[in-house]
Amino acid sequence: MRRLLVEAAAVSAVDTVLSLGPARLEVHNAADAGAAVGESDRVPELTRYLLRAHDRRIRAVLGEVLAGGPSRLIVLTGESSTGKTRALYEALVDLAPSAPLLHPVGDLDLLELLDEGRVRSGCVVWLNEAQRFLYNRDAAARLRAVMTATPGIAVVGTLWNNPYWNELTEVSGGNSGHDQARALLTHPATTVRIDVPVYLNSNDLDAWRSLAGSSGDRRLQQALAAGVGDGKVVQHLSxxxxxxxxxxxxxxxxxxxxxxxxxxxxxxxxxxxxxxxxxxxxxxxxxxxxxxxxxxxxxxxxxxxxxxxxxxxxxxxxxxxxxxxxxxxxxxxxxxxxxxxxxxxxxxxxxxxxxxxxxxxxxxxxxxxxxxxxxxxSPDDQDRLAEAAWERGLRTTAVRLWSKATMVGHLTGGLLKLGEALDPDEFAATFTAARVDLRNPYVLRGLFQKRATRSQALATLMDRDPAAHADLTKPSAVAWLLRVLHAMNAEQAVATLVARDPATNAGLTDLSRVWELCEALEAVGAEQQALVLIERAVAHADLTGPDAVAWFLWHLREAGAERAIATLVDREPAVRCDVTDAYGAANLISRLHQTGALRQVAILAERAARHAELASWFRTMSLYSALCRVGAERDVEVLLERLGVHGGTDTAQIVTELWKTGAKEQAKVLAARAAANAELTDPRAVARALMALHVVGAAETLLDRDPAAHADLTDPEAVAALIWALRDTGDEQAFRALLGRDLAAHADLSRPDAVAWLLSALLKLNADETVTALLDRDPAAQVDLANPLAVTLLRVVLDKAGAEQAVSILERRAKDAGHLPESFAPYGREPDGSPSPPWTARTIMDPLG
Structure with missing residues (x-):
């Protein structure tokens, strides 16, 4: 009886979305601007909820997971206060009100839940503001491993697109601290990304208005009224x-x-x-x-x-x-x-x-x-802050922060940036080598690349025997370490690493990385281990990624490994792989066809034709070409029919490619559909439709609707696209009419790349008056500095325009935002703006101990 009571108590103590409630889950409350003192306590905590397109997508994916399907991370991306957290809360209330809900407060809490085995089938893991968890590479790796091994786990989270999604999914070198988060977030088998719009569309606005009226909740009415000017109705609700x-x-x-x-x-x-x-x-x-x-x-x-x-x-x-x-x-x-x-x-x-x-x-x-x-x-925070300080010229500040992170073994290449001028006696490099965490196989990267001048630091690191400590689960990193050690003639270290049996311990999630390790093992003479790894991979590797499977098949074919190819094909990758990636599916179709696996080709061709995403013209046409090459005529028709219905963001390019390949009737259908669906107020949509129609010789059908007079002029990049479309179709009158609408006065100057595209178009077309009017609005002082490449693009175009003062303003702003770090070399500046006196790593780091 006592055991039953204890178990019952444990069950009743399990958190659910209902027991935690919206406040504990960080759902923004909505308050009443006109409420009297004390009245707000009697108002429902949340307003009634408006279901939108992204809500239906959340529920579809969540329902599959809760039914016992593969575990998924459903991550909502977008700007702040657009309703991401509320959308997840409402979906769980509807579909999983009594499911156990795990609510970690940070990355270490999440790791503890994972290590204790509490993240199991049937539970929901709540990761609001998911950057709190995923910047910890161990937490990201463990979460991914548990989700891959166990079905029925629903992980839900939110991320801003900029900076968090962009940073966590950026493809940078193998030394990136975000490789595990990127693998989790970008793998279609583990994560479904759903973007939440910033603005309500016209249908949603009508539905909001109706909901506000039927509910009598003046908070909804207030938000609607406040959002009239900027369109951010949901944001005003909070x-x-x-x-x-x-x-x-x-x-x-x-x-x-x-x-x-x-x-x-x-x-x-x-x-x-x-x-x-x-x-x-x-x-x-x-x-x-x-x-x-x-x-x-x-x-x-x-x-x-x-x-x-x-x-x-x-x-x-x-x-x-x-x-x-x-x-x-x-x-x-x-x-x-x-x-x-x-x-x-x-x-x-x-x-x-x-x-x-x-x-x-x-x-x-x-x-x-x-x-x-x-x-x-936090060493991770210290590393990021140091990088920000370095980029802004605060170099001694950066060294202090990097030193603190390195003292606890954090892997950072920051102190290796100092170079000969700032670290002539290898103090910083040796300091790093003596303390860096050896579990990461990439620890030799910076030191090895500078081994001619870093001999003391390199010797210090090698004395710590990195081969004996490296994490063997990362095949690409282990491959790199093997090659580096072999190139250094460190044969004892190579033998130590090989003796630890990386072939048996390597992770098998990404087959393209696995092959890197196979080649490295073969290069150092460990052919038997390479064969073991191949056998493990073909028998047990994750087959979800079609591109990785395709490349692995190609390598096997080049190596003449017919038995391994047969084993891999017998596992039916055509059935297992994710076909939303049109390019990956096209690659795998081609490789399977080369191996003679015609039944697999037929299965994959049918799946891809029906389900591949068609947003990118290059990926779409890669699939189209692959289907044509293997003679999948019925599947080609299915794909062309889908293109005729849905088109995609690159309609003009797809029409062009179809026209080139002889599918002229389908090209005409797609172009006509683009023209019929083009919203005249959207200059980008009109530009795409015009270019598509121009390919098939029917641009006049859209030009007759006078798109230049109706286009919204807010987005400079979209306006630039329309300018070029009008020029390319030869409608000089429409182009001049568009210029006559005072483009400069209407342009949103927040995005530097968009401003650059418009300014570049105007310069090339000699629209001098509009160029002058645009420069008079001082875009260099107004543009957002978040995207360094976009800022650089605008700087180049302003220079071409001869706008010297604007270039100077933008360069000053860019330097202070950290986009021109080279301008501070070598000693940098102090936080008060004064130039730093000459210094070396030893003079800064010695007082830190």
């Missing part, structure tokens, strides 16, 4: 735009936040923007804020920050005055790692996202950097 406006006003003498409160918020926003991803300890914010306060605003109380932080997280000061928006949305949130632990703090995500753009060129005050050096404890 009060994000209002909070941002109050923060900006406070910096100009507004009244919602005191000077001390504003300084604390600014410290949190700048620290997060510069790379501190974890919650902030109070001491960090207090130190940074106090150093930036004017003397008249400083308090004699050494605990001055405590009441200010309490007011900013609860929304109310000791005197009863408010610091929040509509008694609901606060500028900071208190986070507790466990009960009784000191509070740490997070900025409101809407403030965070927009401050990244508005404060991009603020490179950080001396007080902020001092606080970050003193109070940042």
């Amino acid at each position: 009060g994000g735009p209002e909070l941002l406006a109050e923060y900006l006003a406070a910096g100009e003498g507004g009244s919602l936040f005191t000077a001390a409160e504003h300084a604390l918020i600014t410290a949190a926003l700048d620290a997060r923007r510069l790379g501190h991803h974890g919650p902030f300890p109070a001491a960090l914010l207090a130190t940074a804020a106090d150093g930036d306060l004017a003397p008249r605003h400083r308090s004699p109380d050494p605990q001055w920050a405590e009441p200010a932080l309490h007011a900013l997280t609860t929304g109310v000061r000791a005197d009863g005055s408010r610091t929040d928006i509509r008694n609901t949305l606060t500028a900071l949130t208190a986070v507790y790692a466990r009960s009784g632990a000191p509070a740490a703090y997070e900025p409101a995500d809407y403030l965070d996202q927009h401050a990244r753009r508005l404060r991009a060129e603020r490179y950080g005050t001396p007080a902020l950097w001092d606080a970050l050096i003193e109070h940042t404890v």
Whole structure:
């Protein structure tokens, strides 16, 4: 009986989406701007919910997982406050109200849940703000492994596109700390990415209006009214735009936040923007804020920050005055790692996202950097902050932060950037070699590449025997290490590594990486291990990725490994692989055909023709060509029919390719459909349709509708596309009419690449008056600096336009945003802006111990 009672108690203690509730799961509340004091307590916590297209997609995927299908990470991406978290909450309430819900508070908590075996079939793992978890490569790797091995696990999370999705999925060298997160997020077998729109479309606006009327909830009506100007209705529901406006006003003498409160918020926003991803300890914010306060605003109380932080997280000061928006949305949130632990703090995500753009060129005050050096404890945060400091010219600051991270074994190549001028006696390199974590097989990369001048550091590292410690589960990294050691003639180290049997221990998730290890083993004379690895791979490797399977087949065919090919084909990759990737499917169709696996070819051709994504013209036409080559005529027809119905974002290019290959009737159908569906207010859609029709000689059918008079002129890149489309179709009159609509006055100047495309088009077409009008709006001072490549593109085009002052302004802003680090070589500058005196790694690092 006692056992049963204990088990019953354990069951009842399991968290669910209903027991945790929206507040614990960080769902933004919606408050009533007109509510009287005390009335808000009687208002439902959440408004009624409007189902949109992304909600239906969430439910479809979630339903498959909850039914026992393969485990999936459903990650919603988009801007802040667009309803991502609410969408996940509502889907779970509908489909999994009683499912066990695991709610880790951070990456270490997630690792603990995984290691304890609590992430199992039938549970839901809640990863709101998923960057908190996935920047930890061990957490990302363990989560991916558990999901791959166990069906029925629903993992749900949210990420901003910029910076988090972009950073975590960026393809950089094997030394990237995000390789595990990228493998998790970009693999179609584990993750489904669903983008949540920033704006409501016209149908959604009508549905919102109807919902507001039928529910009588004035919060919905207020959000609709507030969103008339900027279209961000969902964002206004939580009060994000209002909070941002109050923060900006406070910096100009507004009244919602005191000077001390504003300084604390600014410290949190700048620290997060510069790379501190974890919650902030109070001491960090207090130190940074106090150093930036004017003397008249400083308090004699050494605990001055405590009441200010309490007011900013609860929304109310000791005197009863408010610091929040509509008694609901606060500028900071208190986070507790466990009960009784000191509070740490997070900025409101809407403030965070927009401050990244508005404060991009603020490179950080001396007080902020001092606080970050003193109070940042996470090596990952220290590494990111160091990189941000280096890029902004704060090089001695960067060295201090990198040193702290390296002292605990964190793998960073930062100290190896110093070069001969700043590290003449190899102090930094040897310091790194003596402390770096040897589990990562790439630890030799920086030192080996500079071995001619880093002999002492390299010797220090080799004395620690990296071959005996390297993590063998990463085949590509182990392959690299084997080749490096072999090239160094470190045969004893090679023997040590081979003796640890990497062929048996290597992970088999990515077959293209597995082959790298096969070749490396063969190159160092471990042919038998290479054969063992091949046998393991063909029998047990993940066959989800069609491109990786295709390349593995090609390598096997080149090696004449007929038995291995037969084993792999017998596992039916055509049935197992994900066919949404049209290019990968095309590659695998071709390789299977070369091996004579015609039944597999037929299966895969049918699946790909029906289910491949058709957004990219190159990938789509790769599949079309592959189907033609293998004689899959019926599947070609299916694909062409889908193209005629759905088209894609690259309609004009697909029409061109179809026309070239002789599918002229289908090209005409697709072009005609593009013309019929083109929304005249969308210049990009009109440009695509015009180019498609031009290929088949029927552009006049769309030009007769006078698209130049109807196009929305807000997006400069889209307008540039329309300009070129009108020119290429020979409609000089329409082109001139478009220029006559004062393009410069309407253009949104936030995106540097978009401005560059429009300016470039106008320059090439000698539209001098419009160029002058556009430059008069000073785009160099207004563009968002988040994308370095886009900023560089605009700089090049402004230079071609002879806009020297604009180039100077943009270069200054780019330098302070960290986009021109080479301009600070070699010694950099101090946080106060003064040039740093000459220094070496030893002079900076020796005092740190």
